[in-house]
Amino acid sequence: MIETLLTPLHYQYMVKAILVSGLIGAVCAFLSCFVTLKGWSLMGDALSHAVVPGVAIAYMAGLPFALGAFLTGLLAAVGMGFVKKKTRLREDAVIGVVFTSFFALGLLLISLYPSGIDLRTIIFGNILGIADPDIWQIVIISAVTLTVLGLKWRDLLLFCFDPNQARALGLNVTALHFTLLTLLAATAVAALQTVGACLVVAMLVTPGATAYLLTDRFGKMLAIAVSMGTGTSLVGAYASYFFDGSTGGCIVVLQTVLFLLALVFAPQHGMLAARAKRLAA
Amino acid sequence: MSDAPVQLDVHDVTVTYPNGNTALQDASFRLDGGTICALVGINGSGKSTLFKAIMGFVRPSKGSVQISHGTVAAAQKRNLIAYVPQSEEVDWTFPVSVWDVVMMGRYGYLNFLRIPRAEDRRIVEESLARVGMLDFRDRQIGELSGGQKKRVFLARALAQRGRIILLDEPFTGVDVQTESTIIELLRQLRTEGHLMLVSTHNLGSVPEFCDQVVLVNRTVLACGPTLEVFTEQNLTKAFGGVLRHFRFDESTVQKHDGRTVTVLSDDERPLVFGKGGHLEFSQRQGREEIVKQRAEEPDDE
Numbered sequence: 001m002i003e004t005l006l007t008p009l010h011y012q013y014m015v016k017a018i019l020v021s022g023l024i025g026a027v028c029a030f031l032s033c034f035v036t037l038k039g040w041s042l043m044g045d046a047l048s049h050a051v052v053p054g055v056a057i058a059y060m061a062g063l064p065f066a067l068g069a070f071l072t073g074l075l076a077a078v079g080m081g082f083v084k085k086k087t088r089l090r091e092d093a094v095i096g097v098v099f100t101s102f103f104a105l106g107l108l109l110i111s112l113y114p115s116g117i118d119l120r121t122i123i124f125g126n127i128l129g130i131a132d133p134d135i136w137q138i139v140i141i142s143a144v145t146l147t148v149l150g151l152k153w154r155d156l157l158l159f160c161f162d163p164n165q166a167r168a169l170g171l172n173v174t175a176l177h178f179t180l181l182t183l184l185a186a187t188a189v190a191a192l193q194t195v196g197a198c199l200v201v202a203m204l205v206t207p208g209a210t211a212y213l214l215t216d217r218f219g220k221m222l223a224i225a226v227s228m229g230t231g232t233s234l235v236g237a238y239a240s241y242f243f244d245g246s247t248g249g250c251i252v253v254l255q256t257v258l259f260l261l262a263l264v265f266a267p268q269h270g271m272l273a274a275r276a277k278r279l280a281a
Numbered sequence: 282m283s284d285a286p287v288q289l290d291v292h293d294v295t296v297t298y299p300n301g302n303t304a305l306q307d308a309s310f311r312l313d314g315g316t317i318c319a320l321v322g323i324n325g326s327g328k329s330t331l332f333k334a335i336m337g338f339v340r341p342s343k344g345s346v347q348i349s350h351g352t353v354a355a356a357q358k359r360n361l362i363a364y365v366p367q368s369e370e371v372d373w374t375f376p377v378s379v380w381d382v383v384m385m386g387r388y389g390y391l392n393f394l395r396i397p398r399a400e401d402r403r404i405v406e407e408s409l410a411r412v413g414m415l416d417f418r419d420r421q422i423g424e425l426s427g428g429q430k431k432r433v434f435l436a437r438a439l440a441q442r443g444r445i446i447l448l449d450e451p452f453t454g455v456d457v458q459t460e461s462t463i464i465e466l467l468r469q470l471r472t473e474g475h476l477m478l479v480s481t482h483n484l485g486s487v488p489e490f491c492d493q494v495v496l497v498n499r500t501v502l503a504c505g506p507t508l509e510v511f512t513e514q515n516l517t518k519a520f521g522g523v524l525r526h527f528r529f530d531e532s533t534v535q536k537h538d539g540r541t542v543t544v545l546s547d548d549e550r551p552l553v554f555g556k557g558g559h560l561e562f563s564q565r566q567g568r569e570e571i572v573k574q575r576a577e578e579p580d581d582e
């Protein structure tokens with residue numbers, strides 16, 4: 001029994017996959033607190049799709065995939081800002097149009113020039129087959145993101161909560177906006193490898209949303225989200241060995257289960273608590 | 282440095298929004314420290330826009346805002362301007378406590394990592410005590426009443442040590458008692474030399490606590506001491522036909538009522554004008570001079 005449970009750990013590729021997933025899970029979860037509070041979930045989804053053409057171009061040109069992905073991600077973000085400013089369209093429409101165009105362009109490029117990359121890898125992720133240079137790219141992105149968040153989370157929190165106050169104090173709100181956007185794009189790139197473009201948004205929203213149901217303090221919210229993101233990613237990657245299924249699927253299903261539990265049983269903001277309050281009133 | 286007298290100089294400010302809508306045109310006024318000034322105008326008259334221009338959130342297409350003879354950006358760096366937002370602008374479900382919010386007033390003084398020092402904690406505590414909210418320091422901000430919420434944001438302005446405090450509609454959704462508490466606090470701040478600009482559409486409360494008034498309607502119509510600016514003529518100009526009137530000379534109030542007529546209203550204080558449209562105050566106390574001066578004017582009955 002124990003022997004069976006330990007089998008995945010005998011394979012180096014599994015150990016790498018588990019550790020890299022845990023790292024990405026932690027970074028995504030940290031960021032997810034800001035994403036949920038700022039109302040940027042759709043933006044996270046958009047960026048994770050908008051990086052696809054960048055990955056395709058980078059592979060064709062023989063550049064690090066993170067570089068290309070990051071550039072098209074930012075290009076999409078700037079494009080959305082531009083279209084929103086110049087038209088009367090609502091933000092969700094702008095985001096919807098821009099990110100699907102980028103994603104479509106990516107698909108087109110990949111099918112036109114079927115070079116080294118597999119479409120499935122991008123859309124569904126392939127952490128089990130990850131190459132060492134890609135691991136390094138992920139580690140560097142994660143380290144930079146965690147450092148910036150660790151140093152500046154209080155400023156970013158103020159920016160999310162009350163941008164006017166941030167401005168009144170003389171903080172550079174535009175810089176904070178782009179910092180958060182850049183981190184989001186970078187993290188979406190890193191997560192692409194683990195769970196794929198379709199599920200990145202889950203990693204960038206679910207832990208934060210779950211933690212938000214469980215606490216009224218930002219510090220605790222961070223702690224809960226990061227533990228949950230890391231834990232589910234480690235366990236999900238490990239479990240995917242037995243199910244022979246997609247790693248991304250395992251991780252996101254685990255996160256969803258925790259989210260549903262919190263939704264029902266959260267002590268203050270859960271559905272049962274709300275019902276108890278209604279009955280008591 | 283923070284005790285130096287402040288001055289706010291709005292000079293010929295014109296603000297045009299990106300959609301081409303000019304919300305303010307050639308607005309000018311000047312205020313010195315030690316004043317509570319009301320910013321009065323109908324909805325859409327440009328009160329919030331004027332605030333945004335003073336806070337540096339919108340750039341005037343013409344004219345300038347000067348604070349103590351420097352730019353707005355320089356004033357921000359010195360933490361001179363504090364802002365108490367309208368309740369609708371705040372996300373009350375945000376996972377922050379009362380303490381966290383008031384600490385946000387100190388960010389401008391904190392180091393790169395924004396880690397509070399003992400001094401900052403002391404100031405936050407003192408500010409909370411001053412508005413009577415220290416007991417609520419660990420509450421999540423959504424768990425407060427309308428008046429308590431207002432006081433928390435006022436405490437944040439205090440913690441910021443801003444010499445200029447802008448309050449956008451501070452009495453909307455606030456109970457009468459909190460209103461009195463806030464007014465009392467503003468009066469104290471006035472004696473300490475702060476400059477407060479309070480936007481309101483609650484006309485009756487203006488004579489109670491504001492010593493100056495700026496009347497706006499897409500520009501500054503009038504500005505100066507309350508007694509001079511707050512006249513029936515000026516308010517008619519600012520509000521057009523939207524004010525409700527109760528004229529005693531057209532009403533059933535007769536000579537036998539004398540001056541024992543009582544005016545009641547539910548939450549907003551009534552604004553009362555005397556003969557020829559001059560302002561009447563609800564308390565004689567402290568206004569003895571006006572009473573005496575007017576007593577000497579001839580009676581027309």
Ligand SMILES: Nc1ncnc2c1ncn2[C@@H]1O[C@H](COP(=O)(O)OP(=O)(O)O)[C@@H](O)[C@H]1O
Nearest residue numbers: 298300302304323324325326327328329330331
């Ligand atoms: N961001 C904006 N873009 C375009 N027009 C605006 C904007 N904000 C306010 N306005 C317009 O400017 C005018 C003044 O608005 P505002 O300053 O909010 O008035 P008040 O605070 O006195 O109600 C209104 O006509 C309003 O519609």
Ligand SMILES: [Mg+2]
Nearest residue numbers: 325328329330
């Ligand atoms: Mg307004």
